Amino acid sequence: MARLVLKFGGTSVANLDRIRRSALHVKREVDAGHDVTVVVSAMSGKTNELVGWCGEAASLHDVREYDAVVASGELVTAGLMAIVLQSLGIPARSWQGWQVPILTNDAHGSARIQSIDPTAIIEGFAAGEVAVVAGFQGLHQESGRITTLGRGGSDTSAVALAGAMKADRCDIYTDVDGVYTTDPRIVPKARRLDRVSFEEMLEMASLGAKVLQVRSVEIAMNYNVKTFVRSSFEDPANPSAGTLICAEEDIMEQQVVTGIAFSKDEAQLTLRRVADKPGIAASIFVPLAEANINVDMIIQVVSDDTTTTDLTFTVPTADYERARVILEKSRESIGYSVLQGNTDVVKISAIGIGMRSHAGVAARAFKALAEKGINIRAITTSEIKFSLLIDAAYTELAVRTLHSLFGLDRAA
Amino acid sequence: MARLVLKFGGTSVANLDRIRRSALHVKREVDAGHDVTVVVSAMSGKTNELVGWCGEAASLHDVREYDAVVASGELVTAGLMAIVLQSLGIPARSWQGWQVPILTNDAHGSARIQSIDPTAIIEGFAAGEVAVVAGFQGLHQESGRITTLGRGGSDTSAVALAGAMKADRCDIYTDVDGVYTTDPRIVPKARRLDRVSFEEMLEMASLGAKVLQVRSVEIAMNYNVKTFVRSSFEDPANPSAGTLICAEEDIMEQQVVTGIAFSKDEAQLTLRRVADKPGIAASIFVPLAEANINVDMIIQVVSDDTTTTDLTFTVPTADYERARVILEKSRESIGYSVLQGNTDVVKISAIGIGMRSHAGVAARAFKALAEKGINIRAITTSEIKFSLLIDAAYTELAVRTLHSLFGLDRAA
8 A cells, every 4th residue: 555646737737527537537546445635726718818818907917916816717627527526426525825824935826835734634544535736826825825836836736745745756747648758749650758866857857848847856856756757538437657757776677778769948149259258158147146037058258359358148038139229228238349139949858877988979979960050159068967058930840850870760 | 093994805806907996995994094904805706616617526525625615706806906006006914714814613615713813913014014915714723723714704804804893984896886775786776775773784694785794784783883885896986976875773764764775595495285183394494404405485374174284485496406305304204295385586675674563564565565466475574684485587577566565676
């Protein structure tokens, strides 16, 4: 008998039919004798509707009220899931975030979980009761107000609950049957991975793979929560295991590259002929940081005359215009001649813990892309991944090229 | 400077445009220097949608989960109203029922308010803050679970809050501009009343007028809350006062009859030739009471042979079939010859505190209806009202006849 947390995302609770199908997955685990906690998202589309209403109410709005509004979607699905489970003969009750309680800090809109007391839920297990917890939300105890955990926050609710109650497993049910080597819509030969390490998953999630919220992976890693990504759309009587996110040492055979991620949410800015003197980087990046703009890739190239340099970096597309305005304003204090920008770029990343022990992986990628005539605008690397900025038009060609190069293609 | 509670019903918060218009009514009172608490319903249609989903989830469902689901609609409008008020420059914050807290008993689905602690809301007044409270809901403290107050429960939330904080006035904003002598759709000559006594309003609400939840009137009466029914659809800069629900002694000139209500939610059952012996009434009505069926009007007529009697009574239309089944089953124990039923009936009531001091009011009505050829199937009277059961086909004729008879018609 194990203790399980099962999380169902928006498409898995989109309507009563889908809730019923998801409930059959819960029933299978209950029938197997496990103690089950269910975490649910809002019905797909609901959170967007609520967010839209907040925007309609006022373009700049109190994020505490935003949280009170948008957290309501999960309350609906938690109650409905409890009712459906009861109709299947399974004792169940819903838990709103503040009832558990799931306590967070007061960073409304993207709050961080500080503590979870699973005592009451665990007491319910003794009576054979399934707990259905509304995801995405918590309580800031000092103010007594509702908080939300940011987009995809129900993943974090699930993994954090699993950690708090020392669950044997956390299953993240979604509309795909696991984590793929890359987006199958781009690369038909993409393969489902049986296992991915926490570190790799963290990079994939950060670099554009949307299957899990980044913070949920961090928590899974910190608490060593065995997490599966699997599909609620499969036959509940005969499900596949999906992809296990686990510690590195639990992965026997390590690929050099495990997956290729890509993100169109990058915009490039280039400052031409910046005076090459100490403190110049600060004069550029401090104002951006103060405006809460994350700078990602940075490359610096000495220009023809050796007294100036060209500086290229990327920012999230949403912050591109703001970043331009800030840089225009600081033109004199920075001292550059031309500001160039490009939003039509994509960041392609290859991730694999095997890179630690294999040199020259990135170099192989550069060569392969060059052979296809793809120009690399910027490069960043870390211990287990490298990222390349290229023109968006080459996205598919580049992803497929790297996918083949690193042996990820499914056997025909 | 006064302390006010303003309640906005579903049609007054149906969308962002309507919320904005309602917010302007709030702003008018804030600008006048008043301390304001706002109570909101769910957007019109939302509660029905949530109730529908619960029914779709399981026809028989846990009413505690039903409450958790259906209470979510008001959370949305409370947050949105707070955001809109802030956008008008008014400090505001939303309060969920459990945050206030509004404590109730555990009669989920139609819980009764047991206590309200308005301390935190009143503290907000000092900072010029408007409290926006989600109506219709409360918290059962022992179980820590959400309760709802039944259909129209936001009226009750508003009046109870007004009582708890000793508000000077409670304004119930709706889509009509007050309480009418009868339904203007049936009687075009219906008049808006300037004042109605609590007792009359209680009877009107119980007898079919849908403008206020019955319990809200009981609470208004018990705590002597000066309650106005008025329209949110009018120009916020130039609103009319609506109808004041107040103590009897605040009404100078008392009409004999104040209003005519009617309800099609009645079904008639007649037992023919019931043995006229002691205990017979119990053998009929105890099984119905045990099945939670409310019996309303009862008349007993001695039949031709003096050893038996005919018994006619009414039950809510929704309970008609269940009542028939129970009576069929107890045929032998009761001992009757024929069971007859009729759902095509209507109960028409005339209400007025003036009846206390005027004899023969009902008799005048019987005569006027007889002259129109309308057959009266049953009669009940109380101190300030009488009710007549007639064939539904005569509804409009009967209501108009009584409306004219008692001098309620608007001057042309």
